[in-house]
Amino acid sequence: MNASTMIGTHVDVRDLVVEFGKRTALDGVDLQLDTGVHGLLGPNGAGKTTLMRVLATVARSTSGSVSLLDHDLSKQRDLRMVRRRLGYLPQQFGYYPRFTVREFVEYFAWLKEMTPSAVPLAVDHAIERVGLADRADDRLKKLSGGMLRRAGIAQAIVNDPDVLLLDEPTAGLDPEQRVEFRELLRTIGVDSCVLVATHLVEDVAVACTHVTVVSDGRAVFRGTPDDLVAAGEDTSDGDSPIERGYTAAIRAARKR
Amino acid sequence: MEGTRTDDELLRAAGSGDRVAFEEYYSRNAAWLLIRLRRRCGDAELAADVMQDTFLAVWRAAATYSGSGQSGGWLWSIATRRLIDAYRRRAARPESAGEASEGLVYTSSAEDEALASSFGAELAVALDRLSPELRAVLQATVLDGLSTREAATLLDIPEGTVKTRVRRARLLLKEALA
Amino acid sequence: MSWHVTGEALSAYASGRIADSDAWSVEMHLTACERCRAALAAEAATDVDLSTAIRESWPGIAANLSSQGRVRRGSRSRELIVLIAAGPAARWAWFTAAVVVLALAAGLGAVTPFGRGQEIPLLGVVAPLLPILGVAASYGSGLDDAHEVIASTPGGGIRLLLLRSASVLAVTLPVGLIAGAVTGYGSPIPWLAASLALILTTLALASVTGVGRAAAIVGAAWVTGLAMSAAGDVTQAAPALLDPDAVPVWLLVSVAAVAVVALRRQAFNYTSLPAHPRLEN
Ligand SMILES: Nc1ncnc2c1ncn2[C@@H]1O[C@H](COP(=O)(O)OP(=O)(O)OP(=O)(O)O)[C@@H](O)[C@H]1O
Ligand SMILES: [Mg+2]
Numbered sequence: 001m002n003a004s005t006m007i008g009t010h011v012d013v014r015d016l017v018v019e020f021g022k023r024t025a026l027d028g029v030d031l032q033l034d035t036g037v038h039g040l041l042g043p044n045g046a047g048k049t050t051l052m053r054v055l056a057t058v059a060r061s062t063s064g065s066v067s068l069l070d071h072d073l074s075k076q077r078d079l080r081m082v083r084r085r086l087g088y089l090p091q092q093f094g095y096y097p098r099f100t101v102r103e104f105v106e107y108f109a110w111l112k113e114m115t116p117s118a119v120p121l122a123v124d125h126a127i128e129r130v131g132l133a134d135r136a137d138d139r140l141k142k143l144s145g146g147m148l149r150r151a152g153i154a155q156a157i158v159n160d161p162d163v164l165l166l167d168e169p170t171a172g173l174d175p176e177q178r179v180e181f182r183e184l185l186r187t188i189g190v191d192s193c194v195l196v197a198t199h200l201v202e203d204v205a206v207a208c209t210h211v212t213v214v215s216d217g218r219a220v221f222r223g224t225p226d227d228l229v230a231a232g233e234d235t236s237d238g239d240s241p242i243e244r245g246y247t248a249a250i251r252a253a254r255k256r
Numbered sequence: 257m258e259g260t261r262t263d264d265e266l267l268r269a270a271g272s273g274d275r276v277a278f279e280e281y282y283s284r285n286a287a288w289l290l291i292r293l294r295r296r297c298g299d300a301e302l303a304a305d306v307m308q309d310t311f312l313a314v315w316r317a318a319a320t321y322s323g324s325g326q327s328g329g330w331l332w333s334i335a336t337r338r339l340i341d342a343y344r345r346r347a348a349r350p351e352s353a354g355e356a357s358e359g360l361v362y363t364s365s366a367e368d369e370a371l372a373s374s375f376g377a378e379l380a381v382a383l384d385r386l387s388p389e390l391r392a393v394l395q396a397t398v399l400d401g402l403s404t405r406e407a408a409t410l411l412d413i414p415e416g417t418v419k420t421r422v423r424r425a426r427l428l429l430k431e432a433l434a
Numbered sequence: 435m436s437w438h439v440t441g442e443a444l445s446a447y448a449s450g451r452i453a454d455s456d457a458w459s460v461e462m463h464l465t466a467c468e469r470c471r472a473a474l475a476a477e478a479a480t481d482v483d484l485s486t487a488i489r490e491s492w493p494g495i496a497a498n499l500s501s502q503g504r505v506r507r508g509s510r511s512r513e514l515i516v517l518i519a520a521g522p523a524a525r526w527a528w529f530t531a532a533v534v535v536l537a538l539a540a541g542l543g544a545v546t547p548f549g550r551g552q553e554i555p556l557l558g559v560v561a562p563l564l565p566i567l568g569v570a571a572s573y574g575s576g577l578d579d580a581h582e583v584i585a586s587t588p589g590g591g592i593r594l595l596l597l598r599s600a601s602v603l604a605v606t607l608p609v610g611l612i613a614g615a616v617t618g619y620g621s622p623i624p625w626l627a628a629s630l631a632l633i634l635t636t637l638a639l640a641s642v643t644g645v646g647r648a649a650a651i652v653g654a655a656w657v658t659g660l661a662m663s664a665a666g667d668v669t670q671a672a673p674a675l676l677d678p679d680a681v682p683v684w685l686l687v688s689v690a691a692v693a694v695v696a697l698r699r700q701a702f703n704y705t706s707l708p709a710h711p712r713l714e715n
């Protein structure tokens with residue numbers, strides 16, 4: 001998709017199918033992602049979270065191939081290597097209320113098998129990057145919803161991941177925090193692959209270099225935010241140019 | 257100022273909140289850190305910013321330093337993380353795209369003299385014969401201990417290029433020393 | 435250190451008029467040598483540009499020296515503590531449970547209804563159950579709020595499970611031994627062997643059903659088995675499952691369970707559950 005494909009792809013998904021009983025959540029998705037910030041848009045139930053969970057190596061695919069950082073996920077031996085270089089913030093993100101922010105982030109630094117001497121500095125850095133430095137020793141149960149989400153983001157970036165998966169990360173963030181968060185995303189996207197599932201079309205317009213729209217388990221649009229805007233030029237549904245593009249992409253897919 | 261405490265001792269004291277010790281640690285270590293950062297980024301203002309970030313991180317993490325006599329490497333490892341961060345922030349700003357590569361490849365001046373080499377003379381000659389691009393890559397990966405990805409970010413070149421340049425530089429050095 | 439950077443080389447380095455190879459060797463040395471770092475600081479003090487930059491940077495640092503917070507060193511022992519103690523919200527639930535139940539068993543010398551007139555301390559029945567309950571509570575993914583993220587980490591699979599199982603055993607077994615000694619309940623070997631076999635069987639079964647369900651199944655099987663063996667042979671002082679003769683059988687079961695865990699270890703790589711149902715707010 002862009003010029004730097006020469007190193008190999010960070011995320012390479014081919015014909016991915018995920019079924020839950022009779023329901024097909026993903027129905028033949030193809031996706032190749034490199035460094036940059038990639039937006040994942042789609043209506044409720046489109047399959048965004050399902051895709052994220054497969055990429056996070058948490059859920060298994062029914063068929064198709066998925067490789068991360070040039071490792072095939074079906075090879076169990078590579079799984080561990082890949083996981084060390086992953087960051088994941090689930091949509092429904094559970095936490096330990098009695099942990100402090102610092103303990104929480106440290107916990108995941110250990111789970112990600114970081115070198116002991118690197119852990120304290122990495123924890124400090126991650127907490128600083130999400131703007132929670134002054135709350136580092138507060139228990140999670142004392143944080144506001146938005147701060148909690150930032151603690152979740154800190155956990156995801158503590159290992160400086162090559163692939164960062166964020167499922168609805170801006171839910172609950174105030175406008176100022178959202179602006180700072182977009183800045184952080186762009187910074188991370190300079191040399192990592194960031195995939196952000198969201199409903200907030202303006203997040204995508206501002207922070208993302210690429211967009212994928214999924215609908216009913218299929219990737220129905222791939223391109224830049226500008227491409228998506230262009231796709232909506234003939235529609236009047238939606239409040240912003242990019243929203244119109246999004247609506248048009250979904251409509252076109254449903255007609256097919 | 258000739259202190260009686262070692263850097264390790266100063267760090268430990270700083271770790272328990274001693275600001276005086278920390279200021280002394282700063283006065284002893286700011287110079288080499290700043291010079292080294294300037295050599296890496298060729299931008300005095302950015303180097304000073306990174307140095308500030310670094311010392312703030314050192315203050316917060318001082319209590320976690322557990323080495324003996326390794327505080328130099330410890331400090332530098334913090335500084336490189338912050339430097340890479342600064343480059344990422346710079347690269348993330350669309351208006352300044354491309355600016356990052358300026359001043360990055362260190363160019364040795366005309367007054368080069370073999371002054372200090374603790375390497376063998378042959379290795380020094382071989383190193384100096386490498387092209388600035390190859391040297392920059394070796395410097396980032398070998399001397400500064402960066403990963404391929406970090407070196408790529410710092411030098412603003414693709415990861416693949418870092419890998420091939422390291423390989424080429426190693427090969428050239430081996431030939432020169434053979 | 436016997437070799438140090440010459441004053442000449444230091445000033446060449448400070449001013450930037452130095453060959454790369456020399457700069458490299460200076461830098462390598464500075465990283466390791468405090469004395470030369472200090473010498474370079476003195477050298478830099480004579481350079482207007484450098485000394486100004488260094489002086490002007492300090493106030494910005496000094497103004498932001500907030501209190502440092504509860505930072506911890508990174509070490510293998512710290513890793514163990516964090517991973518073991520970081521169970522679900524009720525971090526020490528299993529520990530307290532073990533202490534309380536065993537204290538009850540020991541203190542009251544309570545007997546089970548299994549013995550049909552013989553005195554079989556509750557301890558022998560309960561103690562082997564405790565480790566599996568502890569493992570279920572500290573690892574069962576349905577109970578761990580953060581299981582979704584944990585499942586995506588390299589250290590979150592079988593390694594964490596074994597670590598937590600070992601830590602639960604390490605706490606409950608000594609407590610059980612002490613309680614056993616206090617109550618004067620025969621040799622602890624049979625129920626220690628049973629404990630080991632039960633927890634390993636739980637782990638083996640967990641590779642198929644998940645930890646929570648495995649613990650429930652094994653726990654229920656244990657209680658049922660005890661009741662049946664006690665009912666079957668009224669002449670025995672202890673139910674057959676806790677008889678010294680059963681020890682080799684328990685050990686065999688343990689070995690088999692270990693083999694199953696080893697063969698099926700990859701099953702622990704994924705979570706069997708959907709994304710966590712509890713919504714944060
Ligand atoms: N564990 C599961 N068991 C059964 N069905 C599931 C499961 N997870 C997801 N589904 C179904 O798969 C489809 C896609 O769900 P998914 O959560 O991926 O959507 P989404 O795009 O993330 O939606 P939202 O925007 O609401 O978060 C839905 O129809 C959902 O009901
Ligand atoms: Mg979702």
Ligand SMILES: [Zn+2]
Nearest residue numbers: 438439467470
């Ligand atoms: Zn020296």
